[in-house]
Amino acid sequence: MATQQVTTAGRILVAPSVILLFAWMIVPLAMTLYFSTLRYSLLDPDSSAFIGFQNYTSFLTDPDFITALLNTLILVASVLVISVCGGILVALLMDQPVFGQNVLRLMVIAPFFVMPTVSALVWKNLLMNPDSGLFAWIARSLGFSPVVWFTNYPMLSVILVVSWEWLPFASLILLTALQSLDEEQKEAAQLDGAGPLSYFGYIVLPHIARAITVVILIETIFLLSVFAEIYVTTSGGPGVATTNIPFLVYKQALLNFDVGSASAGGVIAVVLANIVAVFLMRIVGRNLEG
Amino acid sequence: MAMKQSIQKRAGVTILAWIVAFLIFFPILWTFITSFKSELDAIAMPPKFLFFNWTLENYAEVQERSNYLRYAFNSIVLSIGANVVGLLIAVPAAWSMAFAPGKRTKDLLMWMLSTKMMPAVGVLVPIYLLFKNLGLLDSLWGIGFVLMLLNLPILIWMLYTYFKEIPVDILEAARMDGASLFNEILYVLTPMSVPGIASTMLLAIILSWNEAFWTLNLATSNAAPLTAFIASYSAPEGFFWAKLSAASTLAIAPILILGWFSQKQLVRGLTFGAVK
Numbered sequence: 001m002a003t004q005q006v007t008t009a010g011r012i013l014v015a016p017s018v019i020l021l022f023a024w025m026i027v028p029l030a031m032t033l034y035f036s037t038l039r040y041s042l043l044d045p046d047s048s049a050f051i052g053f054q055n056y057t058s059f060l061t062d063p064d065f066i067t068a069l070l071n072t073l074i075l076v077a078s079v080l081v082i083s084v085c086g087g088i089l090v091a092l093l094m095d096q097p098v099f100g101q102n103v104l105r106l107m108v109i110a111p112f113f114v115m116p117t118v119s120a121l122v123w124k125n126l127l128m129n130p131d132s133g134l135f136a137w138i139a140r141s142l143g144f145s146p147v148v149w150f151t152n153y154p155m156l157s158v159i160l161v162v163s164w165e166w167l168p169f170a171s172l173i174l175l176t177a178l179q180s181l182d183e184e185q186k187e188a189a190q191l192d193g194a195g196p197l198s199y200f201g202y203i204v205l206p207h208i209a210r211a212i213t214v215v216i217l218i219e220t221i222f223l224l225s226v227f228a229e230i231y232v233t234t235s236g237g238p239g240v241a242t243t244n245i246p247f248l249v250y251k252q253a254l255l256n257f258d259v260g261s262a263s264a265g266g267v268i269a270v271v272l273a274n275i276v277a278v279f280l281m282r283i284v285g286r287n288l289e290g
Numbered sequence: 291m292a293m294k295q296s297i298q299k300r301a302g303v304t305i306l307a308w309i310v311a312f313l314i315f316f317p318i319l320w321t322f323i324t325s326f327k328s329e330l331d332a333i334a335m336p337p338k339f340l341f342f343n344w345t346l347e348n349y350a351e352v353q354e355r356s357n358y359l360r361y362a363f364n365s366i367v368l369s370i371g372a373n374v375v376g377l378l379i380a381v382p383a384a385w386s387m388a389f390a391p392g393k394r395t396k397d398l399l400m401w402m403l404s405t406k407m408m409p410a411v412g413v414l415v416p417i418y419l420l421f422k423n424l425g426l427l428d429s430l431w432g433i434g435f436v437l438m439l440l441n442l443p444i445l446i447w448m449l450y451t452y453f454k455e456i457p458v459d460i461l462e463a464a465r466m467d468g469a470s471l472f473n474e475i476l477y478v479l480t481p482m483s484v485p486g487i488a489s490t491m492l493l494a495i496i497l498s499w500n501e502a503f504w505t506l507n508l509a510t511s512n513a514a515p516l517t518a519f520i521a522s523y524s525a526p527e528g529f530f531w532a533k534l535s536a537a538s539t540l541a542i543a544p545i546l547i548l549g550w551f552s553q554k555q556l557v558r559g560l561t562f563g564a565v566k
Contacts, residue, residue, distance in 0.1 A: 020439060028417055031415075031416035032415055090310060107312065108315070111315075113549035114500075115516065115517050115542060115545070117506075126320055126535070168314065173557055224409055233524070254418065266414060
């Protein structure tokens with residue numbers, strides 16, 4: 001039977017991908033789980049021993065962990081609010097028939113393609129430097145004293161940089177969703193005399209609600225793992241003011257060589273991400289049926 | 291059009307739109323302009339916007355001082371190499387899921403997607419230790435392998451959505467004519483889906499080019515791509531803004547151009563088809 005052949009071939013052809021992804025994710029994850037139950041320092045690997053949940057209890061009761069967890073949540077929530085609200089406004093604006101629409105769209109999407117290390121360093125120096133940065137010049141011209149961004153408001157500074165990176169993403173996705181809005185529906189609302197606000201609330205918002213959900217979920221997954229921006233600007237400081245979970249795990253593993261504790265942190269990060277992932281998968285899965 | 295906007299209102303919206311777009315784009319433009327300044331002009335107060343001595347010397351110096359080309363070479367090799375290999379693995383898999391689906395195909399797709407949701411820190415420790423023991427730290431092979439695996443689910447997903455749009459009859463016709471499976475994929479499916487494959491590649495290359503967790507953690511010098519090269523400017527000596535800007539411009543220009551071409555596919559690829 002030809003179909004039997006095709007089915008067999010299908011299994012064989014999909015196998016390499018499955019094996020590779022399995023080896024890439026499940027095996028290391030199992031190792032992380034295993035390491036997280038060990039007392040295991042790279043400085044003294046011979047003395048490693050099974051210690052059960054001690055890494056978790058010490059990680060979870062470490063004040064740095066609580067700070068890092070809060071920082072992670074603050075970072076994710078702030079960037080989400082800024083990029084989604086800003087993204088809706090930008091998308092509404094770009095959806096208007098204005099002169100040079102295509103050029104505008106290219107300008108708006110551009111920051112998304114800038115590598116994180118570049119965005120972070122350009123913002124930190126060229127824009128936010130308190131002596132010669134552009135923001136300092138604007139503040140002085142308006143008669144204010146310049147803000148010492150990364151020293152006095154480290155978290156806010158990181159949030160601004162990351163928001164700039166993700167605003168274009170939200171704008172692009174929401175614009176795509178807006179453009180599929182029915183022209184007739186727009187006109188009908190117009191004829192019924194809907195004002196701009198009720199038009200937005202009753203027609204536009206319900207139409208792009210799903211896209212907003214998708215943006216929120218995808219951004220959350222990426223924002224939970226923000227690393228490079230912190231690595232090149234604040235190194236998690238001052239103190240632990242901008243240390244998020246990924247940075248804390250990195251610090252434990254590669255700077256303090258504490259494999260056991262870092263692994264426990266990694267497991268916690270996975271659990272956090274999975275809570276979000278479940279919702280995203282449900283939406284994508286529903287789409288797959290249709 | 292039923293809506294008749296007054297010219298004034300339309301002009302207002304246009305101006306507003308241009309201001310917003312300009313502000314969003316400004317940091318990139320500012321970096322570009324600064325890259326042509328002397329170091330003194332770069333930190334001048336008040337800032338010099340257009341009237342200064344434009345110079346190319348930063349570009350020369352970036353190459354001379356830190357061997358920019360080697361990092362660029364690594365970035366190119368990694369982002370293209372990893373995804374070409376990825377494509378060779380992903381095309382057969384996507385074919386199989388689009389045209390020979392089994393009962394478990396949907397679960398399999400969802401599982402592949404779920405691997406993308408796993409935060410990198412969850413597997414940083416074992417991968418780092420494994421690489422250390424295998425001597426793969428700071429090697430193009432090791433990092434390329436990781437970048438390939440990072441993109442594999444996205445490659446398969448995007449290709450799957452493109453393949454789904456190809457009528458299955460055409461492939462069956464080729465099969466009736468006695469084409470082997472290999473020929474069917476190579477000579478019938480692939481040419482028909484060139485646009486889909488091209489845009490998939492484009493998105494994958496952009497993602498690899500900008501990947502900055504694994505490249506920062508696994509590469510130190512020999513295999514370091516541009517992400518790590520730029521990161522070395524975080525602990526600079528002396529005046530460096532103009533050089534940072536020149537290096538940044540070089541690092542983002544190629545991908546910015548590729549990115550502009552792939553906007554539409556970006557939406558599809560990054561939302562896994564949930565927004566079209």
